[in-house]
Amino acid sequence: MSKYVLIGSEGCGSVIVELAMREVQAEFELEEIPYLEPGPDRDRLLELNPLGQVPTLIMPDGSVMTESAAIILHLADAFPDQRFVPSSSDPQRPGFLRWLLYINSEIYPTTTFADDPDRWKISETRSQEYKDAIDQYRMELWANVEQVADDPYFLGERLSAVDFYIAVMRHWRPGKKAFAKALPKLNTIADNVSRLPQFESILKRNFPDS
Known part of the structure; x- marks a missing residue:
């Protein structure tokens, strides 16, 4: 896997992460699912994230990240030219x-x-x-x-x-x-x-x- 896969749902917290990924121009695939509806999509999501929540992010190495704030901070590290997270030396x-x-x-x-x-x-x-x-x-x-x-x-x-x-x-x-x-x-x-x-x-x- 050479790109991120963002599992999300329309209007949900995954949109926040999608905005961040678009801002850093990350290469990613968006998989939109009805995350609360029982079925294969929900079953797969639960295997990746025991809480069954979105956003769930599959990393390029196949590992999984959850929690939007954690993903935001990861993207700040992975894309050092980004500006939406102030650096450690920034007074803000x-x-x-x-x-x-x-x-x-x-x-x-x-x-x-x-x-x-x-x-x-x-x-x-x-x-x-x-x-x-x-x-x-x-x-x-x-x-x-x-x-x-x-x-x-x-x-x-x-x-x-x-x-x-x-x-x-x-x-x-x-x-x-x-x-x-x-x-x-x-x-x-x-x-x-x-x-x-x-x-x-x-x-x-x-x-x-x-």
């Missing part, structure tokens, strides 16, 4: 790492908390109340990112991987309109990313309203 690196991991550890998991209330033993009568509470909490978490965001991108003039997350995750619960209303700075950043030629087709394919 500590802030970048802080918010990259904040988005991944605090905000990202809430998308799964509300998707399947039955998994958490939430009764059917309370499931909507539970989803609404999670959505509100998610927006409160995003508000912390809004407070420190620069312009035109999160770090200022420099495009970073944090911008990839913002551009993709604004389409997730509670939806793009709610995101734009509550988080105008982050929404502008997402718009700026969506207009970049190298990303426009990817985001339009996954989110037609981009």
